[in-house]
């Protein structure tokens with residue numbers, strides 16, 4: 001099983017959108033049996049809460065299931081057990097490494113670092129910008145490249 005964890009600050013806007021979109025992408029490629037996909041927050045404000053309505057409406061617009069998305073906070077156990085820990089921006093990466101005391105740095109990545117064509121490497125936080133469409137667009141690009149990277153590493157397809 002290839003275990004992928006998406007991480008943001010609140011786990012109600014960007015990382016649950018990434019989780020749902022990546023699940024959808026992996027399913028479309030017929031690879032769902034090979035993956036375990038989850039998301040988590042570095043903060044503790046939204047534990048047990050559903051995603052932000054902006055994230056839910058974007059997922060609905062693009063016909064992507066939002067089943068099972070509930071806020072939770074990352075643990076050091078997650079950093080041990082997941083194979084790819086994917087933050088949305090630079091501050092997520094520092095917060096993840098603070099939880100793990102620096103462990104897992106070799107498997108912790110910022111999503112848009114998988115895109116050589118984009119100058120900006122942080123996914124802006126729509127909780128503050130209100131622009132969930134921009135988040136969807138950047139996640140689509142980053143997730144497609146992440147999946148290509150994982151497929152190459154694991155000799156899939």
Ligand code: 4NP
Pocket residue numbers: 008009010011012013014015045125126127
């Ligand atoms: P996210 O956005 O990290 O993309 O889920 C946020 C959601 C909530 C808060 C901050 C960012 N908050 O401060 O409650």
